[in-house]
Amino acid sequence: xxxxxxxxxxxxxxxxxxxxxxxxxxxxxxxxxxxxxxxxxxxxxxxxxxxxxxxxxxxxxxxxxxxxxxxxxxxxxxxxxxxxxxxxxxxxxxxxxxxxxxxxxxxxxxxxxxxxxxxxxxxxxxxxxxxxxxxxxxxxxxxxxxxxxxxxxxxxxxxxxxxxxxxxxxxxxxxxxxxxxxxxxxxxxxxxxxxxxxxx
Numbered sequence: 001x002x003x004x005x006x007x008x009x010x011x012x013x014x015x016x017x018x019x020x021x022x023x024x025x026x027x028x029x030x031x032x033x034x035x036x037x038x039x040x041x042x043x044x045x046x047x048x049x050x051x052x053x054x055x056x057x058x059x060x061x062x063x064x065x066x067x068x069x070x071x072x073x074x075x076x077x078x079x080x081x082x083x084x085x086x087x088x089x090x091x092x093x094x095x096x097x098x099x100x101x102x103x104x105x106x107x108x109x110x111x112x113x114x115x116x117x118x119x120x121x122x123x124x125x126x127x128x129x130x131x132x133x134x135x136x137x138x139x140x141x142x143x144x145x146x147x148x149x150x151x152x153x154x155x156x157x158x159x160x161x162x163x164x165x166x167x168x169x170x171x172x173x174x175x176x177x178x179x180x181x182x183x184x185x186x187x188x189x190x191x192x193x194x195x196x197x198x199x200x
Contacts, residue, residue: 023042024040024041024042024062025040025042025082025083025084026039026040026041026082026083026084027039027040027041027080027081027082027083028041028080028081028083029041029059029061029072029077029079029080029081030077030078030079030080030081031072031076031077031078032075032076032077032078033076037061037063037070038063038065039061039062039063039064039065040062040064041059041060041061041062041080041081041082042059042060042061043057043058043060043080043092043104044057044058044104045120045121046103046118046119046120046121047120047121057073057074057094057102057103057104058071058072058073059072059073059077059080059104060072074094074102077093077094078093079091079092079093080092080104090106091106091107092104092105092106092107093105093107093116095116095139095141095148096146096147096148097139097147097148097150098147099146099147103118104118105117105118105139105148106118108138108189108192109189109192109193109196111192111193111196111199111200112142112143112195112196112199112200113140113141113142113192113195113196113199114140114141114142115138115139115140115151115188115189115192116138116139116140116141116148117136117137117138117139118136118137119134119135119136119137120134120135120136120137120154121134135154136152137153137154138150138151138152138188139151140167140192149163149167150163151163151164151167151188152185152188160184160185160188161178161185164178164191165178165179168191168195170199171194171195171198171199173194173198174191174194174195174198177191177194178191
């Protein structure tokens with residue numbers, strides 16, 4: 001994969017792209033044993049509420065060559081590729097979000113720090129109605145880090161600004177832009193890319 005994977009912020013934010021991988025979508029699953037299975041691929045929706053969809057974080061594939069259906073987990077999958085069109089391809093992989101848990105994220109940009117993103121489902125209760133919407137989460141990880149660091153989450157316990165300043169503290173230029181609000185959470189890809197230029 002190149003330094004900048006073919007996925008822009010637009011693809012992460014757009015509802016159509018964010019949620020298409022949660023239904024059967026054309027793609028490939030590359031396994032750790034070297035095999036690649038092509039067909040229709042689906043990953044589970046992550047919910048931050050009491051309602052959960054599609055069970056655990058497993059990858060499901062309908063093999064278009066052999067006609068079989070398969071389910072793979074984090075120990076078997078190296079990379080997941082979703083093909084939306086000839087010019088829109090997204091790569092997903094499992095990343096460690098804690099010592100005991102790995103979850104599926106989209107690879108957004110790579111370098112000294114790799115940025116990962118995903119859409120998560122949220123529900124809101126109103127009188128006589130429950131509405132469903134999606135929010136985006138972003139995690140970052142250096143090659144020598146065993147656990148990815150949350151930069152922006154659906155249920156923030158700390159602001160993006162403070163998280164990013166802590167994480168990118170060894171690059172004064174990026175820290176300064178975060179402190180004076182030249183860069184903010186809407187510029188998350190730019191923040192990581194500027195840091196990678198600084199660290200590279």
